[in-house]
């Protein structure tokens with residue numbers, strides 16, 4: 026669903042406020058009302074509005090003065106002046122002060138609706154243009170998500186589709202598959218990209234701390250609360266809140282979160298003021314939520330509220346066609362960061378990389394490439410530049426090789442001849458790389474019947 030256009034109506038006639046806001050609500054607008062200028066300015070300070078409808082004759086501050094103040098405070102709000110016959114000349118002059126248009130009272134509802142629709146469309150076009158320009162410059166957009174596999178392409182497509190809406194997104198996938206990266210891409214590709222982007226790791230706090238982090242608290246709410254503190258919900262107002270590791274949120278907190286997701290309303294701890302926020306929620310977890318639902322460790326009502334859009338990030342082994350692209354990407358990134366020439370990857374090293382199961386997924390791959398860029402010599406990444414677990418990947422993850430001869434002697438002999446190949450037959454260098462004395466190497470060559 027696209028974001029609703031937010032309209033503020035300011036008039037001292039309570040009946041008009043009520044009737045007009047009902048009609049606009051029914052026509053899909055989000056409406057707030059104020060009965061005079063000062064309270065309108067208070068609302069504008071706290072909330073974002075797209076359009077303001079202002080009466081001219083009001084106590085305390087007339088509509089023209091209010092228009093001028095709004096244009097100073099929030100020039101992006103479009104203003105429509107509502108005028109009775111007696112003040113029509115003033116209304117015409119208000120156009121010069123920046124009003125979008127004026128409409129005469131008694132109001133013709135169709136005219137009001139047409140005006141609002143025109144403004145909403147104009148603003149959408151402006152925002153669209155701004156958005157396109159923004160994403161081009163962005164560092165965190167979806168164009169940084171590497172991968173040609175169908176699964177990743179689908180994720181990128183979905184990000185593009187949901188970015189411009191305000192829907193809640195749930196990202197699932199094992200550790201290191203890029204969940205946070207995807208959350209970043211959604212926020213930075215959305216209309217909220219210049220608004221706050223707040224992250225909280227739900228697994229990082231014990232229950233009562235998590236609650237005060239999210240909800241904030243009033244002074245004196247508990248021992249140690251010596252001043253009021255805003256929680257993440259409030260700090261993220263108008264922007265995006267990323268709830269990371271939501272599967273680790275304590276069960277009782279889940280109910281409290283659900284209420285905020287549904288109403289956008291909450292109170293700070295120890296407070297009774299009802300605070301309303303407009304936040305887009307993105308949640309992520311590496312836990313199996315369906316299993317947690319069955320075990321009643323995750324609330325099903327919260328799950329159904331979160332699962333409007335689900336993005337599944339599969340483990341790297343299930344999309345091995347992405348591995349070479351990711352290796353390329355990380356090679357470029359780390360050699361740039363270390364101001365080194367971008368190394369090549371030898372065929373042997375690439376073979377190991379492709380056959381390793383990557384239990385730590387993309388993060389593990391990134392770390393392995395970073396290490397290899399540091400260790401490699403002569404501009405080529407060789408097997409020995411990879412972490413030991415990957416060099417010996419055949420021994421660890423891959424059950425299809427278990428029928429092979431895995432006696433230590435066989436592996437040792439294979440390893441020695443591999444290292445000799447790497448050093449081009451240079452035994453001094455091979456012994457050094459193997460961490461053994463040259464004499465020991467000769468003995469082993471003889472023992473394993475290798476050419477010496």
Ligand SMILES: Nc1ncnc2c1ncn2[C@@H]1O[C@H](COP(=O)(O)OP(=O)(O)OP(=O)(O)O)[C@@H](O)[C@H]1O
Pocket residue numbers: 169170171172177198199200201202203204205206207311354387388391
């Ligand atoms: N498709 C991808 N393209 C480029 N970089 C990626 C991709 N996926 C992951 N990365 C990189 O891998 C690292 C780990 O990603 P991220 O932190 O988003 O994973 P995660 O799923 O949130 O992990 P965890 O569950 O452990 O929190 C980051 O450095 C991220 O930039």
Ligand SMILES: [Mg+2]
Pocket residue numbers: 204205269
């Ligand atoms: Mg993460």
